[in-house]
Amino acid sequence: MSDDTEFEQEESLFEAPPMGEQERMVEAVLFASAAPVTVAELAARMPHGSDPAEALVHLRKRYEGRGVNLVRVGDSWAMRTAHDLGFLMHKEVVETRKLSRAAIETLAIISYHQPVTRAEIEEIRGVSVSRGTVDQLLELEWIRFGRRKMTPGRPVTFVVTQSFLDHFGLESARDLPGLKELRAAGLLDNRPPPGIGLPDDEDEAGEDGQSEMFEE
Amino acid sequence: MSDDTEFEQEESLFEAPPMGEQERMVEAVLFASAAPVTVAELAARMPHGSDPAEALVHLRKRYEGRGVNLVRVGDSWAMRTAHDLGFLMHKEVVETRKLSRAAIETLAIISYHQPVTRAEIEEIRGVSVSRGTVDQLLELEWIRFGRRKMTPGRPVTFVVTQSFLDHFGLESARDLPGLKELRAAGLLDNRPPPGIGLPDDEDEAGEDGQSEMFEE
Amino acid sequence: MADDDFQEDVLSVSERMAAEALIIDVDGYEGPLDLLLTMARTQKVDLRKVSVLQLAEQYLAFVEQARHLRIELAADYLVMAAWLAFLKSRLLLPPEPGEQGPSGEDLAAHLAFQLERLQAMRDAAAKLMARDQMGRDFFARGIPEEVSRVRRVTYTATLLDLMQAYARIRTKDEFRPFVMDRDAVMTMEEALDRMRGLIGFAGDWTDIMSYIPEGWEMDPGRRRSATAANFAASLQLAKEGQVEIRQGEVFAPIQIRKKPNV
Numbered sequence: 287m288s289d290d291t292e293f294e295q296e297e298s299l300f301e302a303p304p305m306g307e308q309e310r311m312v313e314a315v316l317f318a319s320a321a322p323v324t325v326a327e328l329a330a331r332m333p334h335g336s337d338p339a340e341a342l343v344h345l346r347k348r349y350e351g352r353g354v355n356l357v358r359v360g361d362s363w364a365m366r367t368a369h370d371l372g373f374l375m376h377k378e379v380v381e382t383r384k385l386s387r388a389a390i391e392t393l394a395i396i397s398y399h400q401p402v403t404r405a406e407i408e409e410i411r412g413v414s415v416s417r418g419t420v421d422q423l424l425e426l427e428w429i430r431f432g433r434r435k436m437t438p439g440r441p442v443t444f445v446v447t448q449s450f451l452d453h454f455g456l457e458s459a460r461d462l463p464g465l466k467e468l469r470a471a472g473l474l475d476n477r478p479p480p481g482i483g484l485p486d487d488e489d490e491a492g493e494d495g496q497s498e499m500f501e502e
Numbered sequence: 503m504s505d506d507t508e509f510e511q512e513e514s515l516f517e518a519p520p521m522g523e524q525e526r527m528v529e530a531v532l533f534a535s536a537a538p539v540t541v542a543e544l545a546a547r548m549p550h551g552s553d554p555a556e557a558l559v560h561l562r563k564r565y566e567g568r569g570v571n572l573v574r575v576g577d578s579w580a581m582r583t584a585h586d587l588g589f590l591m592h593k594e595v596v597e598t599r600k601l602s603r604a605a606i607e608t609l610a611i612i613s614y615h616q617p618v619t620r621a622e623i624e625e626i627r628g629v630s631v632s633r634g635t636v637d638q639l640l641e642l643e644w645i646r647f648g649r650r651k652m653t654p655g656r657p658v659t660f661v662v663t664q665s666f667l668d669h670f671g672l673e674s675a676r677d678l679p680g681l682k683e684l685r686a687a688g689l690l691d692n693r694p695p696p697g698i699g700l701p702d703d704e705d706e707a708g709e710d711g712q713s714e715m716f717e718e
Numbered sequence: 719m720a721d722d723d724f725q726e727d728v729l730s731v732s733e734r735m736a737a738e739a740l741i742i743d744v745d746g747y748e749g750p751l752d753l754l755l756t757m758a759r760t761q762k763v764d765l766r767k768v769s770v771l772q773l774a775e776q777y778l779a780f781v782e783q784a785r786h787l788r789i790e791l792a793a794d795y796l797v798m799a800a801w802l803a804f805l806k807s808r809l810l811l812p813p814e815p816g817e818q819g820p821s822g823e824d825l826a827a828h829l830a831f832q833l834e835r836l837q838a839m840r841d842a843a844a845k846l847m848a849r850d851q852m853g854r855d856f857f858a859r860g861i862p863e864e865v866s867r868v869r870r871v872t873y874t875a876t877l878l879d880l881m882q883a884y885a886r887i888r889t890k891d892e893f894r895p896f897v898m899d900r901d902a903v904m905t906m907e908e909a910l911d912r913m914r915g916l917i918g919f920a921g922d923w924t925d926i927m928s929y930i931p932e933g934w935e936m937d938p939g940r941r942r943s944a945t946a947a948n949f950a951a952s953l954q955l956a957k958e959g960q961v962e963i964r965q966g967e968v969f970a971p972i973q974i975r976k977k978p979n980v
Contacts (some may be wrong), residue, residue: 311590314583315571317533317664318594318857323917331590353529374547375863385875389881394884407783411887426873453878463881525907536862581859588855596853604748610843628751629794652891669852679845695828696820 302335304431305344322362341431388419393428397450401432401443420444444452518551521560521714524687538578540666574673576664585671609644612667613678614690617648617659622692636660644669753777756835765834769808769859770826773783774802805829902939904931909947911955923973926952 295402311332315325328338342363346356349365357366357402367375385393392415395407407415435499446459456462505641527548532539544554558579562572565581565701573582583591601609608631611623623631639645662675672678684690747753757776758768781799784791808822850856913929927935929948936938951972955961961974 310567310569310584311587314587314857315569315590317570317581318583318591318860320594320957322858331593351526353526353531354533364861365533367530367534368526371527374527375534377547381869381871383871383873385873389873390875390879390883391887392956395881395887397880398884419535422873452879456877462884533859534863545726582852585850585856588850588857589924591857594853594857594860598853601847606843606847607839610846611839614839614842621880626832626839627748628832628836629749642721650886668858670846670849671856672849678842679849680842684842687838689835693828696824715801 294324302337303333305337305341306337308332308341309348309366310339310342311336312338312345316345316356316363316365319364322364324362385422386412386419388416389422392419393446393450394424396423396429396444397446397462400445400459402445402482404442405439405441408443518553519549519704521553521557522559524548524552524554525560525564527552528554528561532572532579532581535580538580538664540578572686573671575668576674578664580668582671599638601638602635604632605638608635609639609662609666612639612645612660613662613675614684615692616661616675616680617651619651619657619659621657622643623660750777750795751832751836753780753795754798754829755836758833765830765837768830768833770829771806773829774806774809777802780977893911902937902943904934904940904944904947906947906950906954909944909951913948913951914960915954917955917974917976921975923964925971925973927971 301309306486312328315328315331325338325342328342329336342356349356351368353364353368355368357364363371391411392407392464395410396402399406399410404415405419420429426449427447428450429444430447432443434442450456451458519527526542531544531547541554541558544558546553548554558572565572569587570581570583570586604627605629608623611626612618615622615626619633620636636645642665643663644662644666646663648659650656650658652679666672667674681690747756753838756779757780758765758773760776761768761772763769778799781791781795784795805825809826811822851859909929911918912931916929926948927945930941930944935942949972950964952961952972955974956963960977962977963972963973963974
């Protein structure tokens with residue numbers, strides 16, 4: 287191989303290599319260069335009498351519609367990935383994370399109490415609901431804005447979406463089990479506190495103990 | 503352009519893109535990467551249902567005789583400039599550290615005898631192998647540790663890497679120059695010294711040695 | 719000693735030059751095998767046909783000369799010399815009847831194999847290095863485009879998460895500050911306060927059960943709590959030296975009284 291080259295180089299002292307060869311040379315130089323290359327630089331590298339400008343025209347045509355294209359960068363030339371294949375250059379790493387406690391609690395309140403206002407959510411949770419939490423749930427398309435409440439200030443309400451129902455495998459928000467059912471299913475390991483049945487708007491909630499808080 | 507792509511991507515959920523498109527994709531990915539890429543990596547980046555192996559066959563043919571070629575490196579593929587055009591690339595030549603004679607011989611022994619233990623290398627060379635020599639080859643990423651030998655002491659072995667193949671333009675370790683002749687002459691045999699052996703009477707078990715690399 | 723000095727004197731310049739050359743040469747060899755290989759090549763025959771006997775003699779002569787010139791040879795050169803002397807004797811003398819071990823021919827053949835193999839590896843190394851090399855003869859992509867990693871986070875939650883979260887919130891309503899919930903609990907501090915005030919009035923031994931506040935003895939929960947608190951408080955008072963405690967037998971009533979001298 288290298289013997290051939292030397293032969294060619296020697297020959298080139300007398301005559302420029304054929305255009306096909308020149309095209310190959312330009313191709314190799316543009317491929318291997320760490321930066322775009324000017325026509326002058328190409329000429330300096332190629333055998334005497336070469337016409338890199340013409341070789342570039344041929345090469346550009348050759349790479350038309352290919353996965354890489356010959357592009358002009360200022361007064362230099364470079365090989366670049368075809369624009370429409372840019373997606374191949376991104377490796378998408380999907381990371382699965384658990385929803386934060388604040389988000390899941392907010393979501394739970396919305397699903398059980400919809401339509402519900404932010405103030406109501408805060409009242410139930412006992413802490414304020416951060417904008418980020420609501421935004422995250424909106425972004426996940428698990429909640430959306432519902433009708434405004436006909437109360438002073440006409441606050442917006444939140445309701446769960448069809449995506450929410452799909453994700454959690456529910457036909458409707460009504461299918462969410464009550465606390466009594468949860469406990470009966472062994473999902474909640476709550477011992478009712480001795481002798482206290484606090485009045486609650488949801489009867490089954492009353493039997494839940496404080497013990498759960500201490501399990502976390 | 504990019505609208506088309508999106509459409510194509512969506513379409514690909516149902517059907518792999520046409521082979522011409524797949525070829526473009528493989529071309530783009532291989533051009534973009536300086537290191538060889540495996541077929542599995544290509545498949546992972548291309549739309550579902552693509553057949554990068556077939557696309558590679560087409561692409562290899564397309565680049566035959568060009569200024570850059572599609573080459574096979576172990577189980578990976580890469581674009582490399584044609585060997586006869588090296589003379590154009592003076593600017594790109596990376597001055598590499600000169601390897602010592604000991605390092606070159608050790609590298610040759612590892613490549614032809616792999617997987618090979620340090621004791622085996624020392625027996626062939628007749629002198630101990632210095633740590634620095636092995637370290638240098640490891641640092642160049644031309645050799646790496648292979649499986650331990652199932653002989654007393656379970657010594658580690660050395661094998662050559664994909665970078666080694668890439669650097670020396672070898673498709674596989676099978677393509678090492680003169681390998682066949684050396685094997686035929688029995689010079690790659692692991693011949694233990696007769697009886698009360700030579701200075702080095704390391705217990706070399708098994709006829710594995712070179713043969714193992716052909717099983718992979 | 720005198721002998722040595724004398725010898726030193728009679729060494730000609732050319733001999734000294736030769737001696738020095740030898741030192742340099744020994745430095746140039748990579749061990750005895752390398753030296754042997756070089757010697758074998760001077761036989762100018764195919765390595766397969768090399769005369770191992772001749773080689774052994776050549777090597778031994780070399781070592782002898784080195785010793786004569788008082789050149790320090792590394793141990794492995796001397797080990798090889800000893801081994802070659804042994805090999806030479808094996809090759810020259812007919813094997814004694816009933817002698818064990820490999821024949822001189824076997825040993826010689828293996829040495830020849832080693833030399834041939836070393837030479838083969840050197841040739842292979844030369845061929846390898848003569849190959850076109852990346853970064854010198856052919857090149858990889860000069861402007862590699864890094865694959866950018868786009869991290870997309872998806873959030874998951876299960877129905878169970880959701881329901882547990884809801885249960886957590888709803889049961890929170892029942893959570894009130896501890897003190898409020900403690901109408902059935904008497905703390906040791908409470909008992910201590912009570913007993914400090916009462917103890918002075920009881921002159922003699924009194925069952926600690928009599929210190930249980932009124933209304934607490936009926937509810938089992940309250941009684942248990944108050945008993946425990948009173949007992950703990952009694953121990954504390956005893957420790958402070960304010961009261962004495964006694965118990966007749968196991969499970970008998972525990973009695974306390976104010977320490978007389980306090």
